[in-house]
Amino acid sequence: MQFFGGGSSLTSVAPEASPAPSAPPGTGTGANAQVLYVFNRGGVCLLYREWHRPLRTLDPTQDQKLMFGLLFSLRSFTAKIDPTTAEKGNLGVPLLPGQGCSFYSFKTNTYKLNFLESPSGIKLILITHPRTGDQRVTLKHIYNLYVEYVVKNPLYAPGTPIKCDLFNKHLDQYVKTLI
Amino acid sequence: MPPPAAPKSGDALFASVERVNAELFTLTYGAIVRQLLTDLEEVEEVNKQLDQMGYNIGTRLVDEFLAKSNVSRCADFKETADVIAKLGFKMFLGVTATVTNWDAEGTSCSFVLEDNPLVDFVELPDTCQGLQYCNVLSGVIRGALEMVSMKTEVTWVRDMLRGDDAYEMRVKLTKQVPEEYPYKDDD
Numbered sequence: 081m082q083f084f085g086g087g088s089s090l091t092s093v094a095p096e097a098s099p100a101p102s103a104p105p106g107t108g109t110g111a112n113a114q115v116l117y118v119f120n121r122g123g124v125c126l127l128y129r130e131w132h133r134p135l136r137t138l139d140p141t142q143d144q145k146l147m148f149g150l151l152f153s154l155r156s157f158t159a160k161i162d163p164t165t166a167e168k169g170n171l172g173v174p175l176l177p178g179q180g181c182s183f184y185s186f187k188t189n190t191y192k193l194n195f196l197e198s199p200s201g202i203k204l205i206l207i208t209h210p211r212t213g214d215q216r217v218t219l220k221h222i223y224n225l226y227v228e229y230v231v232k233n234p235l236y237a238p239g240t241p242i243k244c245d246l247f248n249k250h251l252d253q254y255v256k257t258l259i
Numbered sequence: 260m261p262p263p264a265a266p267k268s269g270d271a272l273f274a275s276v277e278r279v280n281a282e283l284f285t286l287t288y289g290a291i292v293r294q295l296l297t298d299l300e301e302v303e304e305v306n307k308q309l310d311q312m313g314y315n316i317g318t319r320l321v322d323e324f325l326a327k328s329n330v331s332r333c334a335d336f337k338e339t340a341d342v343i344a345k346l347g348f349k350m351f352l353g354v355t356a357t358v359t360n361w362d363a364e365g366t367s368c369s370f371v372l373e374d375n376p377l378v379d380f381v382e383l384p385d386t387c388q389g390l391q392y393c394n395v396l397s398g399v400i401r402g403a404l405e406m407v408s409m410k411t412e413v414t415w416v417r418d419m420l421r422g423d424d425a426y427e428m429r430v431k432l433t434k435q436v437p438e439e440y441p442y443k444d445d446d
Contacts, residue, residue: 123441227326
């Protein structure tokens with residue numbers, strides 16, 4: 081299981097480089113959403129979009145694997161220490177997508193990572209400014225966009241990286257409307 | 260920000276999706292089956308091909324269903340079957356199915372359809388007696404459930420085109436496949 085080992089360097093170096101978007105939320109510059117990842121259940125990164133990312137520590141494939149590994153482990157972990165459910169499996173037992181409680185964000189002093197996973201295993205990760213509110217509605221909207229422009233596209237082979245211009249265009253337009 | 264919406268009911272779902280003319284749908288499907296029969300000639304081959312097409316449709320359909328209906332993970336196969344019968348069939352075909360004949364372990368059940376838009380105006384000729392005309396539906400269910408980590412087998416038990424009184428398909432859950440960490444620990 082991979083834990084977020086490389087990430088701690090990211091959060092400690094970032095404040096010196098340059099913090100998350102210069103505009104605080106509420107100024108409506110559309111610069112809030114910084115990075116978006118979309119993974120499927122096999123760990124294939126279907127989409128990686130960045131709108132504002134001052135610091136890159138790893139090359140893209142490593143970065144994506146790390147992100148997927150983190151979320152896989154984090155989801156398993158949060159489900160296992162859930163104090164409200166009676167049944168607890170062992171920590172090593174893999175989970176079904178959507179089973180157990182679903183975590184939906186974590187926040188550091190420089191960024192907030194928002195997460196949505198569908199029961200079919202599609203994981204959406206949006207990194208934003210730390211003071212943004214609950215982004216579940218945003219992520220649901222992006223999931224709807226994914227369904228409309230990617231899933232319904234007959235030229236798209238499921239499980240491969242997304243190369244649909246219409247999806248990218250609508251995504252960019254939608255992201256601009258986010259504060 | 261308000262929390263995500265609660266799951267919608269079958270009728271609300273059906274009203275919220277874009278609909279297509281029923282006859283267009285039926286006739287298009289009929290044309291597909293007709294063409295497959297001409298191209299493949301063997302009825303068994305056509306059945307397999309319909310199932311494969313259904314499987315491909317199902318793997319994509321499930322995301323649309325999950326996005327539009329807001330259902331979260333079903334706790335067990337019984338709940339899954341109810342969701343498919345009430346919401347799934349309603350959303351995509353406009354008809355509700357009933358779930359019956361549960362076996363003792365709760366892993367196998369039947370979906371009964373009184374009304375099936377795929378088969379309006381259809382009669383099977385004598386040369387196509389082995390044809391499972393609605394086999395695409397079994398493929399769709401199999402494909403969709405596989406994307407939510409349930410491996411199933413779907414067979415047709417009753418078929419109105421063969422003289423029975425309703426359409427019944429038997430769905431058996433063979434395995435629940437949990438997610439595995441896909442990368443080898445090589446770095």
